[in-house]
Amino acid sequence: MLRYTATRLLMMIPTLLGITVISFTVMHLAPGDPVNYILDANPKASQTARARLRELYGLDKPIHVQYWNWLKSLARFDLGLSFAPDRRPVRDKIVERLPVTLALNVFSLAIILALSLPLGLVAAVRAGGLFDRGSTVFVFVCFAAPSFWIALLGMYLFGVRLGWLPISGLTSLDHGSMTEFGKLCDLARHLAMPVLISSLGGLAGISRYLRSNMLEIIRQDFLTTARAKGLSERTVIVKHALRNALIPVITILGLSVPGLVGGSVIMESIYAIPGLGQLFYASVMGRDYPVVMGGLVMGAVLTLAGNLLADLGYAAADPRVRDAAFK
Amino acid sequence: MLREIFQVLWRNRLAAAGGAIVLTLFAVSWLAPAISPHDPDKVDIRARLKPPGTAGHALGTDSLGRDVLSRLIWGSRVSLKVGFVAVGIATLIGLGLGALAGYHGGLADGIVMRFCDLMLCFPSMFLILAVIAILEPSIWNVMIVIGLTGWMGVARLVRADLMSLKNRDFALAARAMGAGAMRVIAVHLLPNAMGPVLVTATLGVAGAILTESSLSFLGLGVQPPTPTWGSMLTEGKDYLRQAWWLSLYPGLAILVTVLSYNLLGEGLREALDPHNRRAQPR
Numbered sequence: 352m353l354r355y356t357a358t359r360l361l362m363m364i365p366t367l368l369g370i371t372v373i374s375f376t377v378m379h380l381a382p383g384d385p386v387n388y389i390l391d392a393n394p395k396a397s398q399t400a401r402a403r404l405r406e407l408y409g410l411d412k413p414i415h416v417q418y419w420n421w422l423k424s425l426a427r428f429d430l431g432l433s434f435a436p437d438r439r440p441v442r443d444k445i446v447e448r449l450p451v452t453l454a455l456n457v458f459s460l461a462i463i464l465a466l467s468l469p470l471g472l473v474a475a476v477r478a479g480g481l482f483d484r485g486s487t488v489f490v491f492v493c494f495a496a497p498s499f500w501i502a503l504l505g506m507y508l509f510g511v512r513l514g515w516l517p518i519s520g521l522t523s524l525d526h527g528s529m530t531e532f533g534k535l536c537d538l539a540r541h542l543a544m545p546v547l548i549s550s551l552g553g554l555a556g557i558s559r560y561l562r563s564n565m566l567e568i569i570r571q572d573f574l575t576t577a578r579a580k581g582l583s584e585r586t587v588i589v590k591h592a593l594r595n596a597l598i599p600v601i602t603i604l605g606l607s608v609p610g611l612v613g614g615s616v617i618m619e620s621i622y623a624i625p626g627l628g629q630l631f632y633a634s635v636m637g638r639d640y641p642v643v644m645g646g647l648v649m650g651a652v653l654t655l656a657g658n659l660l661a662d663l664g665y666a667a668a669d670p671r672v673r674d675a676a677f678k
Numbered sequence: 679m680l681r682e683i684f685q686v687l688w689r690n691r692l693a694a695a696g697g698a699i700v701l702t703l704f705a706v707s708w709l710a711p712a713i714s715p716h717d718p719d720k721v722d723i724r725a726r727l728k729p730p731g732t733a734g735h736a737l738g739t740d741s742l743g744r745d746v747l748s749r750l751i752w753g754s755r756v757s758l759k760v761g762f763v764a765v766g767i768a769t770l771i772g773l774g775l776g777a778l779a780g781y782h783g784g785l786a787d788g789i790v791m792r793f794c795d796l797m798l799c800f801p802s803m804f805l806i807l808a809v810i811a812i813l814e815p816s817i818w819n820v821m822i823v824i825g826l827t828g829w830m831g832v833a834r835l836v837r838a839d840l841m842s843l844k845n846r847d848f849a850l851a852a853r854a855m856g857a858g859a860m861r862v863i864a865v866h867l868l869p870n871a872m873g874p875v876l877v878t879a880t881l882g883v884a885g886a887i888l889t890e891s892s893l894s895f896l897g898l899g900v901q902p903p904t905p906t907w908g909s910m911l912t913e914g915k916d917y918l919r920q921a922w923w924l925s926l927y928p929g930l931a932i933l934v935t936v937l938s939y940n941l942l943g944e945g946l947r948e949a950l951d952p953h954n955r956r957a958q959p960r
Binding site: 365366369370373374377378380491492494495496497498499500501503504506507510511609610612613614616617620621631632634635636638640643644646647650651653654655658 | 792793795796797798799800801802803804805807808809810811812813884888891892895896897898908911914915918919922925926928929932933934936937940941
């Protein structure tokens with residue numbers, strides 16, 4: 352397992368390099384002089400001021416030198432300075448926002464897993480039944496409904512009409528004066544809607560996938576054997592079928608990470624949650640290129656991390672994979 | 679074969695319904711000038727925020743007194759245009775790169791597939807937003823960017839199909855008769871690989887429409903005053919307390935459209951699968 356992990360980590364290095372090349376290229380497709388954006392295209396800025404800024408951001412060097420310098424500083428986790436008026440380091444801006452987005456996505460993944468298992472399982476065991484058909488409709492609707500629309504409807508129903516849940520931010524105004532437990536409840540109330548709604552897409556996908564997986568396995572011989580041994584139907588389904596159907600789900604969970612991270616842009620801007628997605632959106636609107644570039648790399652790294660965890664989980668669950676890597 | 683596909687599609691009631699709605703949407707967007715009850719951009723401050731059912735405004739009016747139904751009808755044009763052009767771009771790139779990788783193999787295959795893997799590492803929303811930040815939001819840029827970030831599925835499909843097709847007898851025969859690589863690929867191989875590509879493209883239209891509406895909702899897509907379903911929802915958010923209808927109908931339009939393309943795509947997948955066709959009674 353250790354050897355598998357090490358190989359898998361080494362294999363990530365070229366991918367990481369590729370990610371930096373794509374991010375760098377995308378950001379340097381920009382027409383015009385980036386210095387203009389820093390100066391808000393202020394025509395009064397003198398030539399010397401422009402030259403100084405260009406030097407500060409390394410924009411006076413040839414493009415491959417710029418890439419190399421950027422890569423070197425990236426290796427030291429230095430992402431440069433933001434173009435925004437505060438001129439803060441991009442790394443600090445990203446790091447302070449990352450925990451919020453990570454928490455949001457981890458909760459979403461947990462909900463996806465907790466709900467899609469029973470959903471997919473029951474749909475497969477009673478295939479063609481009322482529950483199966485109902486869940487099929489649910490899945491198709493979840494795939495087709497834009498998440499920001501569901502979010503709007505949720506805000507209207509639970510926020511405006513019923514007044515059960517707050518509709519923006521992470522904490523209430525009187526958060527500071529609450530007890531520790533009260534603070535936690537307050538946070539949970541603020542996160543409830545965004546987490547639930549951002550998990551809908553993955554929920555639909557994974558329950559669907561689990562269902563078709565189960566249907567395939569239910570037909571196989573070893574289940575007939577298990578039944579023939581006189582095991583109860585419950586044991587057959589849960590111990591023999593579900594375990595085998597679950598292994599590939601690990602991979603799909605990993606694959607749903609980019610969707611969740613990308614979706615956090617929308618969820619965080621709707622619910623005014625100060626996470627990475629909202630930062631990215633604000634930087635795109637403000638053409639804060641260093642932050643956009645840092646966010647792009649960060650998004651890809653999160654995706655890679657998701658894939659890595661999925662692969663490791665898969666290898667831990669299925670010895671055949673771990674061994675096959677060395678044959 | 680085409681007839682058989684239609685028959686299977688017809689028997690699948692959901693897919694047929696999806697197809698019918700898609701056709702209806704074509705008609706609606708084509709006939710928009712004739713059927714929309716009002717000018718979608720006509721501002722009428724006296725009639726602002728009228729609820730649905732108000733005389734002359736079946737689905738109500740927005741904060742500037744514009745007719746919601748008319749804006750929905752005109753908005754369908756943007757969705758269809760973006761859906762088809764973006765998927766067209768993605769499919770062309772996917773066909774080209776997939777064919778290059780699948781037919782030639784070796785180094786070309788390695789490069790294309792690694793590039794494909796790299797593109798899949800980025801959360802597509804991040805990549806799309808980054809490019810939009812550079813290119814200025816507009817309907818053309820939205821279509822181009824969605825196309826440029828959505829070709830990987832098609833490329834992988836075409837590559838896998840061509841790898842197995844290129845060594846079949848008919849392909850060898852074509853090559854033996856002196857056909858060049860381009861001709862073998864375009865005339866002999868690709869037509870045989872189009873089925874799954876068609877399915878992916880149909881589902882891709884649904885995805886592109888969703889992405890466009892998200893971008894327009896964020897204010898980074900098609901720019902006002904052009905009516906689009908996504909940007910109508912942005913306004914709905916601002917008037918959530920006063921006018922629920924602004925948030926309801928455009929989302930419903932997106933849902934129905936995307937659902938129809940998905941149902942049609944799934945139906946096509948079933949119809950094109952020879953496994954299913956044989957199972958049908960003749």
